[in-house]
Amino acid sequence: MSELLDIFLASVRDGFVQVSAFVAVTVLVFSYVQYRTDGRLVRRLEENRRAGPLVGALMGLTPGCGGAIVMMPLYVRGSVSFGTVVATLIATAGDSAFVLLALAPEAALYAYGIALVAAVCFGYAIDRFGLGVGRVDAAVASLRPALSDGGVAAPAVGNQAHHYADAEGCAADDGPARDSAFGRWVSRVALGAWWLSAAVALVVGVLYLVRGAPEVPLAVGLSYAGVFTAVGVAGTALSAFLYFVGRNYIGHGRVGGGRDTFESLAETGTHAAMETSFVTVWVVAAYLLYEYALVFSGVDIAAVAAAAGILAPIGGAALGLIPGCGPQIVLSAAYAEGAIPFSALVANAISQDGDALFPLIAIDKTAAVVASIYTTIPALFVGVAIHLTWTAVFGLPQFGFGVLG
Template sequence: MSELVDIFVASVRDGFVQVSAFVAVTVLVFSYVQYKTDGRLVRRLEQNRKAGPLVGALMGLTPGCGGAIVMMPLYVRGSVSFGTVVATLIATAGDSAFVILALAPEAALYAYSIAFVSAVVFGYAVDTVGLGVGRIDRAVSRIGRTVTDGGYVSPPIGSQIHHYEEAQGCEVYDDDLARHSSLLTPLSHVALGAWWIAATVALVAGVLYLLRGAPEVPIVAEPTFAGAFTVFGITGAALSFYLYFVGRHYVGHGHVGRAKDTFANVQETLTHAAMETSFVTVWVIGAYLVYEYGIVFTGIEIQAVAAAAGLLAPIAGALVGLIPGCGPQIVLATAYSQGALPFSALTANAISQDGDALFPLIAIDKKAAVIASIYTTIPALVVGVALHLAFGPLFGFGVLG
């Protein structure tokens, strides 16, 4: 029982200090850059449609899903081509990028560079030669009718995938209106402020931890480095769970990870970063616990299983990427950082995953979303298997510590 408690406390603490504190800083930086460039980007894209796949890949490459989400309504309005959508989704790093950037930056550099190149090549290929998009379009039509009207993008570029009017009443891009409670509203804002204090101290502790060579840190509550590492790690994690499950409804960020990023002021930017980071924290800690308890209760070394799987490992990574949303991808990225999965599986997942950017496309045009998912999985399978054959499994490549 003591071992199980220690695993729980260490996972909660380490998840916040080693990952979440760094995620918060990254979200702030990329959110600000995205906000400052959003309007100019749209205007330039509409003036130069041929640059669509390249720009889409760059937007998808930004950590988190905000950059990719921005591109989806542009396709719906006919401002960009379907190849741009495919390139954006192939390059989409999602929230799992925060985990890899924090725990395995070298692996992130290679994996996302490969994903970016694949996105640009495949995006332009879809726009210029189609790659059988029309045939897949007809096949998907036989499976189920789209909820929209079945027109075409005008003017069409390469792919003839249909373009539809934006679905009426779709609220994918809007934050939930904040609820009001005489108790929970002020409590949630206090928790938000306390969260940033915990994140700031945890960031300092996390940097010192890396500078010291990632040593074992005892679980203590005392005025020392280990005490600050433990106390603020646990406090920050607890506040993250509160903000994600309760507080987000009272600060106006109900659709965590799916809402269009809006940063009208400093408070809005800080709130968005805290909500996004809390979402990542919940999934990372969950992944830590599943991994650690899985080993304790089953005695199975996941790395050994993945090594025995051979080529099935990158194939599985690509198939996990088919699942919309960032949660499953964060679990996979965390498993990689624990040395449980090969680099080929990480890269295949980085290419295949669409993150939260697929949700607005699903809401507006289910058929286009299905076809786009198919076209992000193909290069994921090809590249993942090729990497595995060329370099082997590469467990722990680029992982810190």
């Protein structure tokens, strides 16, 4: 029981300090840019369609899913091409990027750099040559009844714009769901305490990286380890409260919905906190799932991955087909533990779509399925190529490459 409790506390603590504090900064900066530009950034993207795949790939590359989520409504409006959507989803780093950047920054730079190149090349190839998008569209559509939410327009070869009608009721409702003066007060206090915890955790997290990501013991007190533990546990507890309870009283309950702009700095900060709280819940759940799976199963994941050979990158690409960031966070944590090869990490980085796929699923499931297929194709090719050449050609290890500590 003592070991299980230590795993729980360490996962709760590390998830907030090592990941969430950095998530908060990234989401806040992106939200602030939206606030300051009053939506002009989004309008500029709509006006430059030819640069779509490149811009989409760069938006997807931003850690988290915020940049990729912004692109999905533009596609639904017919403002950007299908190649832009695929490029965005291929480059999407997702919430797992925060885990990887914190624990294996060099591996993250290589993996996401490769994903960026694949995204731009494949996105422009789809827009220029089609690559069979029409046939895939038809095959997927034949698997289910006619669409009732706008349907798929037959694409012109070389310009897969794929216009979809805007579905009613898709606008994010960020208002409070419950009306209680006490509930609002408690939630606002928790929000302020959360930002204080995030600020302290950022300082502690930076020191952790500067020191070379050493093992930090669970401790109580004013020592570095004590502050590390206290702020990590408190930050995760506050994140859970804001995500499960607080959002009902202060709004911004539909995390991952994407916004063109914000009305005030207070709203911007609230949105960033809610988005990060959502990420924290996922990260901690992934940490716990991975650690407890090792304890109870007794399986040596590193040995299994090493024995898998070329099947490892294929498995990484297949895992990326699952929408959301939860499974990808688990995979990134596993890589940092030396449990999977770099080729599987790269294949997953290319294949995963993160939370950005959910808005597309809500509008048109066919488009979402087709996009997922087209992000998996380059993931398989590149992942297998990396598996065959990474050590033989570049002389770099498959396991543990770029991991701190």
